[in-house]
Amino acid sequence: MTISYAAARNAPLLAMEDERVLLKHWQVSKDQCALESLVLSHARIVFYWARKLSDDQTEREDLVSEGILGLIHAADLFDLDRDVRFSTYARWWVKNATMTARDQLRAVVETPAGIQNSTQHSIDDDDSFASLA
Template sequence: MGLSYKDALDAPLLSVEDERGALHDWQERGDQRALELLLRSHARLVHAQAQRWTSNPVELEDLVAEGMIGLMRAADLFDLEQTVRFSTYAQWWVKTSISTAVARMKTIVNMPSRVYFDARRGRISGEEQRAALLASQAHLSIDATGGVGEASLGELRAPGRTPEEHAEAESSATRVREILLVALGQLGAQDRELLERRKLAAEPETVAETAAWLGISADRVAVFERRALSRLRLRLERLGCTPAMLS
């Protein structure tokens, strides 16, 4: 959906009841009109975030499109059991989608947006920062040694783990498994069983089998899965899991 800045500003805001109703209709019934209503009423949030990154009209249009994708993702995953407004939740998805697009547009070599912005803002230093900045500007040498003022591929190669790092990783994995069991126990019965059937079983169910169990069409299974995973992630974060542990 493409909305100009003027259209975004003119779009009416939704009341809490209308917002919740639209989210319910989209998530439970796949109502496209409900999704469109949500996107129109929150398009100004996307435009505001995109305008923070560029004033170039061409780039702005691309960033708005990316932000709308983030907004749709938020509509899929928003947990109606939470009391926060949808805009508060959606803002993170919009910002993430747009910042990822900015990193992709500004760099020649593909790299995670976090690495790009950390290098630009001086949050990493030394050779790591130099290599990331040179790579983003397409100054990365493909030879083994590299030249003057260039970073070689070897400089960006991650070293193997030490025995201590292996032990630490195994301990961390064990802790995550323990937390996962606790978090699963905090989910509703349907969400927990859905994840066990589709994600945790030795032989996961097919989409058709899960759809029959839930009594829904096969194309709605993915929505139910994403919502269950979002609820699980929220509980894992509350139990102390960091984003790095969950990636």
């Protein structure tokens, strides 16, 4: 599925009831059309984070791809019993996917995300070299 910025911008926003119908179709019967409609109507969130995190066009395309995967992951895990809009829930997954992808694209050596975060904290906390200065 390829989504352009213009297509995302022109896609209609869904009412909460319509979102829930599409989510139910996707979660129960894996209806591809329902997922595509849901992703297209929420792709603005993906383009927002991709544009916010990168000025490089090539990198931005990679971030959009990862953000779309974040939207799909959110559609898989969304709890229909809660009285929350899908966009509120999906925003976190999209932000997480795009930020993780950006960090991996810019890293010299690829490290798993969990190790990456713990390593940065240990470097910040390590004052052993401060006495040498």
